[in-house]
Ligand SMILES: Nc1nc2c(ncn2[C@@H]2O[C@H](COP(=O)(O)OP(=O)(O)OP(=O)(O)O)[C@@H](O)[C@H]2O)c(=O)[nH]1
Ligand SMILES: [K+]
């Protein structure tokens with residue numbers, strides 16, 4: 001039997017032990033499994049209490065069972081849900097029992113969603129939105145993923161594709177007419193007008209794209225500077241916990257340490273790095289090399305120093321903010337901070353002076369970086385590349401029409417094909433494998 005026709009099961013809730021665990025089953029044998037374990041098939045979509053038994057009629061657990069006959073289910077197949085107590089032994093017993101049936105096996109990552117996709121329950125952009133939603137850490141990421149899952153990009157793409165096919169039909173009709181005389185102009189002109197409007201709409205969505213992709217990936221802020229200036233102390237303050245070791249010894253931090261922060265709904269990764277200096281210690285040298293590399297890739301660098309006039313030793317395109325630490329050791333009164341993020345911040349990482357100003361400036365930077373608002377429709381490189389391809393084909397269609405309607409028609413076919421791939425309609429198996437492999441097991 002092809003793996004696709006086998007019945008799959010997986011733990012869809014979190015890691016045991018937990019109060020309740022949800023085990024999902026999908027495939028042609030789902031009904032048979034429920035009957036075998038629960039004694040009978042419950043009414044569709046009604047939570048029903050049942051004592052589950054293994055194949056030797058020994059009890060497994062007191063459970064709640066749900067039965068969703070296909071095609072009105074998440075995967076489009078027959079689906080069952082077992083809500084059991086979330087202990088490891090309970091789950092072991094349940095999985096052993098399920099596996100004992102022929103052609104029943106544990107699901108691969110993303111396999112439930114993939115089946116739903118293959119049965120037309122959701123398009124590829126919605127499947128990606130679902131995966132993003134599961135992995136969303138901040139509120140803004142959640143809202144963006146939900147928009148994707150609700151099919152906003154998919155709906156636009158379907159509409160564009162339908163209109164490209166309409167324009168195509170006009171051009172094809174023009175090609176057919178042209179054998180009999182010089183009629184095409186009346187057909188070609190409205191087709192081109194449609195294509196130009198479409199082009200503009202797609203380009204507008206593309207222009208918005210950067211911010212949503214960034215929202216998905218997050219903003220990386222690197223703390224860099226000479227040894228012992230208080231980088232790890234600042235890191236711990238931003239993280240509000242002791243993630244990095246702080247000590248009076250220069251050269252304490254060697255590895256790159258990362259924390260994920262939710263900064264006003266924006267996903268921000270802060271990295272603490274080894275103090276940058278010349279050293280003979282090979283381990284510290286490696287730390288300095290890593291520190292430089294990570295700071296170069298960051299979106300923003302906080303260059304920390306503890307005395308005036310320390311030169312910034314950093315290259316890369318990212319903006320660098322100069323942060324003076326340990327102002328508590330000096331008698332300079334209130335810390336000065338420029339909320340625009342320009343100029344020098346003055347803080348005491350250990351006492352907390354100046355931190356609210358620094359954090360407010362970071363939020364301002366994040367707002368700018370992510371573009372504020374709700375973000376655009378595109379959240380993945382795959383989506384952006386396919387929309388760019390579509391836009392290029394549409395632009396070329398208008399350019400080449402003078403050289404022959406067939407060329408223009410071919411460009412429209414390519415545009416429609418790119419949108420088909422965006423929706424997952426015409427994609428080849430291996431691309432789907434790559435996309436669904438990143439999903440969680442049980443989804
Ligand atoms: N007085 C004062 N001491 C501080 C401040 N911030 C950090 N320190 C002290 O400075 C020393 C070095 O702090 P760390 O956070 O380990 O500095 P670092 O830059 O991470 O050091 P390396 O990892 O070795 O490069 C520690 O003894 C801290 O307690 C501050 O704002 N004021
Ligand atoms: K130190």
Ligand SMILES: [Mg+2]
Pocket residue numbers: 231232233244245246252253272273274275
């Ligand atoms: Mg350190």
